[in-house]
Amino acid sequence: MAGNTEAPQPAPALAWHNWGRNQRAIAAAVYTPATVEDVASLVKQAAESGRRVKAVGSGHSFTAIARTDDQRLQLDRMAGLVSIDAAAKLVTVQAGMTVRTLNAILARHGLAVANLGDIDAQTVAGATSTGTHGTGRAHATLASLVEAVTLVTGTGEVRRIVAGDPLFGAARLGLGALGVVTEITLRCVDAFTLRADERPMAMADMLAGLDEHIAANDHAEFYWYPYTDRVQLKRNNVVAAHDRPLPKWREWVDDELLANTVYAGANRFARAFPAAVPTIMGVAARALTARTYTAPSYEVFVTPRRVRFTEMEYCVPRAALGEAFGALPGIIAKLPFKVQFPVEVRFTGPDDVWLSHGHGRDNAYIAVHQFSGMPHEPYFQAFEKVCLGLEGRPHWGKLHYRDAASLRPVYPRFDDFLAARDQLDPQRVFTNPHLDRVLGP
Numbered sequence: 485m486a487g488n489t490e491a492p493q494p495a496p497a498l499a500w501h502n503w504g505r506n507q508r509a510i511a512a513a514v515y516t517p518a519t520v521e522d523v524a525s526l527v528k529q530a531a532e533s534g535r536r537v538k539a540v541g542s543g544h545s546f547t548a549i550a551r552t553d554d555q556r557l558q559l560d561r562m563a564g565l566v567s568i569d570a571a572a573k574l575v576t577v578q579a580g581m582t583v584r585t586l587n588a589i590l591a592r593h594g595l596a597v598a599n600l601g602d603i604d605a606q607t608v609a610g611a612t613s614t615g616t617h618g619t620g621r622a623h624a625t626l627a628s629l630v631e632a633v634t635l636v637t638g639t640g641e642v643r644r645i646v647a648g649d650p651l652f653g654a655a656r657l658g659l660g661a662l663g664v665v666t667e668i669t670l671r672c673v674d675a676f677t678l679r680a681d682e683r684p685m686a687m688a689d690m691l692a693g694l695d696e697h698i699a700a701n702d703h704a705e706f707y708w709y710p711y712t713d714r715v716q717l718k719r720n721n722v723v724a725a726h727d728r729p730l731p732k733w734r735e736w737v738d739d740e741l742l743a744n745t746v747y748a749g750a751n752r753f754a755r756a757f758p759a760a761v762p763t764i765m766g767v768a769a770r771a772l773t774a775r776t777y778t779a780p781s782y783e784v785f786v787t788p789r790r791v792r793f794t795e796m797e798y799c800v801p802r803a804a805l806g807e808a809f810g811a812l813p814g815i816i817a818k819l820p821f822k823v824q825f826p827v828e829v830r831f832t833g834p835d836d837v838w839l840s841h842g843h844g845r846d847n848a849y850i851a852v853h854q855f856s857g858m859p860h861e862p863y864f865q866a867f868e869k870v871c872l873g874l875e876g877r878p879h880w881g882k883l884h885y886r887d888a889a890s891l892r893p894v895y896p897r898f899d900d901f902l903a904a905r906d907q908l909d910p911q912r913v914f915t916n917p918h919l920d921r922v923l924g925p
Contacts, residue, residue, distance in 0.1 A: 528640030541610030638909030
């Protein structure tokens with residue numbers, strides 16, 4: 485490959501699976517390019533021979549968006565820092581960098597990402613390309629922070645797309661359908677400290693004050709424990725001083741022992757003895773204790789996740805939260821199996837990214853989960869049916885059953901995105917069956 489003078493690398497495995505292990509594929513060939521020239525050469529060859537190319541990140545999407553039985557590109561060797569401008573608060577990184585590494589680099593330069601999701605193992609390109617988001621009324625998807633994208637198009641052309649470019653609204657969140665993203669420029673903020681306040685409470689009390697919680701806090705979210713009337717409310721606010729660090733023992737007990745080790749054991753037990761699930765949920769909800777602490781923003785946003793699950797997340801207009809969330813107890817009660825994971829609810833403001841779930845409106849995100857190896861489709865399908873009638877938009881990286889015909893009406897710029905796809909990938913070098921379903925062939 486052009487531009488690669490390094491020593492030969494170990495051959496990557498043809499078999500692949502995602503983090504949730506609900507998606508698997510065996511590629512015909514796997515490449516690990518080191519430069520944008522390498523990527524362009526591979527794409528040109530694929531286009532000329534009628535092959536398909538799929539770039540894969542960390543595998544944190546639950547959909548089949550990254551599956552391919554043809555050529556897979558792994559960008560592990562394109563994961564470096566390109567440039568950072570602390571004064572302008574801009575950072576440019578290669579697409580294969582993980583969010584975790586990005587956070588560490590920014591911290592060393594006195595910068596941070598203004599908002600994050602709760603997992604940092606994704607690549608920056610994967611997170612922006614599927615609409616990763618956190619929570620907060622003044623924030624939107626990570627893609628809304630993108631200032632420039634460099635990608636290799638379906639003809640092998642290298643394009644840098646910036647604000648003002650007619651394709652900018654599409655390129656910031658491209659689903660891997662427009663090209664292979666090689667570099668991304670993100671808008672950052674000065675590094676900041678968050679004061680986290682996490683407390684269990686009765687669901688009725690939380691819902692009665694929800695509007696105030698959202699309005700009065702920089703970041704607010706809650707978790708509901710099925711089969712109970714209990715929730716955990718999380719509120720994070722920017723503060724001037726890091727004056728209340730969480731003791732290391734408490735951090736280990738809460739985030740490592742209880743949230744991962746004990747929780748994994750409880751889920752394995754519940755998988756073997758489903759009748760115990762309501763009792764386990766009740767104990768878990770009651771065992772939660774309140775905690776308040778300060779930490780650097782990225783340490784508060786991110787939560788260690790080692791218990792594997794499958795997930796669907798729907799974004800509905802903020803005003804529709806009551807109807808969408810209110811349907812869940814009835815759905816869960818009628819299932820022929822038990823739900824072993826809490827339901828997570830987050831909130832964002834609008835953005836102008838064409839395929840952002842939050843495009844043009846205030847939003848509530850409702851995420852439903854199920855422990856790996858447990859049935860989930862009847863649960864997810866029933867919840868999706870509710871959201872369909874509420875202008876719901878499924879998270880691009882989470883399981884859903886929608887197709888292009890049903891998605892078009894809820895995305896005002898859907899056809900503009902398809903036109904951008906026609907321009908950047910006319911031969912559909914980057915497509916796969918999943919993209920054919922959600923975007924059309």
